[in-house]
Amino acid sequence: MANTPPTLRLPRRNRYLLMRHGHSEANAAGRIISRPERGLSGFGLSPRGHAQLKALLADWPWPPPDRLVHSDFRRTTETAGWIARHFGLPLSADVGLRERNFGELEGLSDCHYPDVWTLDVDDPEHQVFGVESVTSVADRMLAVIAALEAEAHSETILLVSHGDPLQILLTAVEERPLSTHRNREPLLPAGIVPLP
Numbered sequence: 001m002a003n004t005p006p007t008l009r010l011p012r013r014n015r016y017l018l019m020r021h022g023h024s025e026a027n028a029a030g031r032i033i034s035r036p037e038r039g040l041s042g043f044g045l046s047p048r049g050h051a052q053l054k055a056l057l058a059d060w061p062w063p064p065p066d067r068l069v070h071s072d073f074r075r076t077t078e079t080a081g082w083i084a085r086h087f088g089l090p091l092s093a094d095v096g097l098r099e100r101n102f103g104e105l106e107g108l109s110d111c112h113y114p115d116v117w118t119l120d121v122d123d124p125e126h127q128v129f130g131v132e133s134v135t136s137v138a139d140r141m142l143a144v145i146a147a148l149e150a151e152a153h154s155e156t157i158l159l160v161s162h163g164d165p166l167q168i169l170l171t172a173v174e175e176r177p178l179s180t181h182r183n184r185e186p187l188l189p190a191g192i193v194p195l196p
Contacts, residue, residue, distance in 0.1 A: 013153035016145065016195035017062055018169065019160045022049030022082075023189040024075040030110045034102040039073040049075070052190035053082040062192060063156045065089065069148070070160035071097040079190070080160045096144040099162040100137050103130025117182045124178040134168055134178045141169040145195075163187060170196070 026033040026043040033043045045053075064087055070080035072093040084091050105112045119126050124134035141161075148157055161169075163186060171181040173196055187193060 012145075012195075013149055015063070015156045016148075017065065017156065017158045017192050018166050018187070018195055019079070019083075019158055019192045020163055020166055020187045020189055021045070021071075021073075021075040021079040021160060022052045024049055026075065026110075027189060032102050032105050032108055032110050032112060033073075034099045035106045036073075036098070038107065039075070039099060041074060044074040045078045049079070049189060050082075053079060056190055056192075057082060057086045060086075062194075065158035066155040067148075067152065067157045068092060068160070069094050069097065069144070069157060071095075071099065071162060071165075073099060073162070076160045076162065083158060083160070094144055096140045096147075097159060097161040097165065100164040100168075101130075101132040103127070103132070105129050105131070120181065121179050124181075134181060137165050137168045138172045138178055141165055142172055145169075158192075166193075 022045050024043055025046050028046045028048070033039050065083070068080055068084055068087075068089045069092045070076045072095060076097070077091070077093065080091055083089070102112075102116065105116070116129065116131050119128050120134050127133050144159070164181075166187050167184060168178065168181045170184060170193070171178055
């Protein structure tokens with residue numbers, strides 16, 4: 001994939017809500033947790049994240065989801081668990097929704113994110129620091145949507161993922177250059193936005 005992503009032509013058969021996990025222990029610590037070795041079993045939701053989800057579900061502003069698909073990291077699984085219990089839905093994990101892998105920056109301060117994002121602007125295919133390229137993230141996120149489109153229709157599907165992958169997915173679907181994924185307003189923890 002080049003800087004211009006392939007399109008997901010409308011109309012889609014399903015409606016998608018994109019959700020970022022609630023505030024996490026990694027957010028609270030200001031650490032980059034992007035690899036399965038740490039993210040699957042550790043760094044779940046913080047007390048603030050639990051409070052965010054409780055408040056969100058007390059006044060849910062979106063159509064009730066028919067289906068729930070989430071990244072298998074602990075913070076996204078715990079977020080999805082809140083939603084699943086509230087709406088009586090089963091959990092369905094998909095590795096395609098995982099956090100962007102930040103390679104050598106794993107475990108370091110989140111002050112290093114801008115170092116990667118600056119490089120993204122120049123080359124969305126770069127893998128400096130061993131990071132997963134923007135184009136790779138876009139490919140796997142779009143593949144999740146494509147698979148859901150092939151197997152379901154007329155459903156409201158909630159996808160629970162992470163900040164960077166969701167920004168990249170939205171940029172791809174809006175047919176903007178992938179190098180501009182940080183130009184859009186970031187989705188805050190526990191934030192939800194419909195897929196355009």
